[in-house]
Amino acid sequence: RRMLVVLDNCEHVTDVVADVVDVLLERTHDVAWLATSREPLQLPDERQVHVAPLAVADDPEAPAVQLFTAAAGRVGASIDPADAGRVAEICANLDGIPLSIELAAAQLRHLRLDELAARLDRRFDILTRSGGGRMRRQASLLAVLEDTWGMLDERETELLLLLAAFPSGFTVDAVEGISAGRDVGVPTATLAGLIDRSLIAGDGRGRHRLLETVKLFARQHWDAMDASADYLERHTAWVLGHLESYEPQHWFTSFEVYEWATSHYDDHRAVEDRLAAEARTSELASLMRGLTIAYTYGSGTRASAVIDRVERRLTALEFTARERGLLRLVAASAGLPARRPDVIASQSDAALEELRTDAAPEELAAALIVASWMRVFSDFPRAVAMLAEATSIADRADAAAIADAARAYTAGHTALVGRFDDAVAILDDLRDRLEGRPLDYAWSLHHLFRLALNIVADPRQARELADDLMKRSAIVAWDGGMGWGLPFCVGLTVAACGDVEGTRRCIAEAEAHARRTSDDDGLPDLLLGPAALAWRLGDAERARRWLTTVRRSPKPTANFQLTIMYRLLRNEVGLLDSNPLDEVEVHDVYVEAVEWLGSLEPINA
Known part of the structure; x- marks a missing residue:
């Protein structure tokens, strides 16, 4: 049998x-x-099944919430279904670990839910089981962790202590970086041992994390060893060292830096706060400088937050003029995705003044580029002169990526004043310089400005450029913020080609993108797609109404490319003499445009 x-x-x-x-x-x-075991037997025919933590959700039927509710019932406490959200927060804080959840629920004998939640930072003191010697190894959360800790060898223990310095997830590269020079054996092999013991969880996409409970336990060992500062400093040195490993021009132009900074946001934010708290101003300025491209193309939410932090740091800490200039440069760059033209203008002018006397050439060239952004609207010759100076400085420093970004902005600024043919000529020259280059700031600007300039003259070429940019920029295309604006630009090229169904899809995706990355409603930019489609379908009156709404909106368009496309479409159909916003809000006009889109028969182009 x-x-x-x-x-x-x-x-x-x-x-x-x-x-x-x-x-x-x-x-x-x-x-x-x-x-069942906290480590595998390693037999030849063994099939390992890692038991994941319980799923957590704000739902009475979620597994973790159900276990908590059942365990609470065993000690005579009842859980109102309306409290599922609070229970889910507690279970998430406990990593969905069944034992932790059961021990936490048992505390409802004498604590309310809110009191329990407030005490989870002292979980090792309160998460215990009554019952004398029964189930001794599982009598408390602390006992289970100490039992597991005792099974680790010295290298596994050291690596676990190092990993506790990460504020959230980490990659294998990060593990190798933070453990360099420490006796952890082969980091990947030691990491695998910790994963086998279920001390580390993975997301299936190459990122791992210490369970929060394990991290707190490891940090208690830091305190016992009086080594907290040492382990946190290892993390600080790893972040700073990684950014310093790039060429200086790449801090302002490289999408590799952007991707790293985006995926390690929690790491550099933790280091930023640590350096500020310790008044390590030189290192803080270097950190922020290395993140300039990330905040230029990042989400509006993060951009707004860094602007506020920079203003606080400049008030609270003593910096040199150059250090102040570098922080202001980051804030000014973040002004683009944050839709803060006032910040761009004020911080970029101040940054340029402070960096003129004592800055590396790459820093000064980048500051000149950013300072030109708002100047172009009031003094085109001065803005172009700034870009010419940036180009010259970057060329002399052999910083081609910055020089070419300045050339791309020269084309964009030229288009903004209506000199479209001159702008195209500048982009033609730049295209030859970019041949064979990987995707970077200049390459993306070239494509974005070229597709903007073709939105009316050659919509199909604009769409091809958008598709090419989407393929090349898979790293950042849908994670960048409003300053990046690619979803909006793609939608405009689709609309200008007369593709009704594609326009509906792109506008929905662009709206979701704006809300996800920037907590922004995407207006007035979302009206440009319907306006372009109305123009292509011969409905000039609707196009004029929606373009006039864009013009009269209290919010500016999100970036230069969208402004250029707005102006080219405006040149085709004109604007209304009246202001639609005298009677309705921008959102009301957008609802009208979406309803119009929904009424159209599909036309694919």
Whole structure:
């Protein structure tokens, strides 16, 4: 007959269990063996199944919430379904670990939910089980962790202590970086051992994280060793060292830096706060300088936050003129995705003044570019002169990426004053310089300005450029903020080609993108797609109404490319003499445009 043999809690005797099972597998038939353990037996035919934490959601039917509710019931406490959200927060804080959830729920004998939630930072003191010696190893959360800790070798212990310095997830590269020079063996092999013991969770996409409870436990060991500062400093040095490994021009232009900074946001934010708290102003300025491209093309939410932090840091800390200039440069750059023209103007002018006397050429060239952004609307010759100076400085410093970004902005600024043919000529020259270059700031600007300039003259070429940019920029295309604006630009090219169904899809995606990355409604930019489609379909009156709304909107368009496309469309159909916003809000006009789109028969182009 067939038989299943279950061996429970094998982690303390894995070698013995493995030897026994290995012999019995050879001498028996129709017998299946199921072993539960915090580490694998490593038998040849072993099939490992990692038991994931319970799923957590604001739903009474979520597994973690159900377990908490059941465990609370066993001690006479009832959970109102309306409290599922609070219960879910508690379960998430406990990493969805069943034992932690059961122990937490048992505290409702004497605590309210809000009191329990407020005490989870002291979870090792309160998450205990009554009952004397019964289930001693699972009598408390602390006992389970100490038991597991005792099974680690010295290298595993050291790596776990290092990993506790990460504020959130980490990659294998990050593990190798933070453990360099420490005795952790081969980092990937030691990491695998910690994963086998379920101390580290993965997302299936190459990122790992310490369970929050394990991190708190490891940090208690820091305190016991009086080593907290040492481990946090390892993390600080790793972040700063990684940014310093790039060429100076790449801090302002590289999408590789952008991708790293975006995926390691929690890391550099933790380091930023740490450096500010310790008044390490030189390192703080260097950190922020290295993140300039990330905040230029980042989300509006993060951009607004960094603007506020820079203003606070400049007030609270003593910086040199150059350090102040670097922080102001980041704030000014962030003004683009944050839709803060006032910040761009004030901070870029101040940054340029402070960086003129004592800055690296790459820093000064970048400051000149950003300072030209708002100047172009009031003094075109001065803005172009700034870009010419930036180009010259960058060329002399062999910083081609910055020089070419300045050339691209020269084309964009030229288009903004209506000299479209001159702008195209500048982009033609730039295209030859970019041949064979990887995607970077200048490459993306070239494509964005070229597609903007073709929105009326050659919409199909504009759409091809947008498609090419989408393919090349898979790293950032849908994660960048409003300053990036690619979803909006793509939607405009689709609309200008007369593709009704594609326009609907792109506008929906662009609106979702704006809300997700910037907590922004995407207006007035979302009206440009319907306006372009109305123009292409011969409905000039609707196009004029929606373009006039864009013109009269209290918010500016999100970037230069959208402004250029607005102006080209305006040149085609004109504007209304009246202001639609005298009677309705911008959102009302957008609803009208969406309803019009929904009424159209699909036309694919």
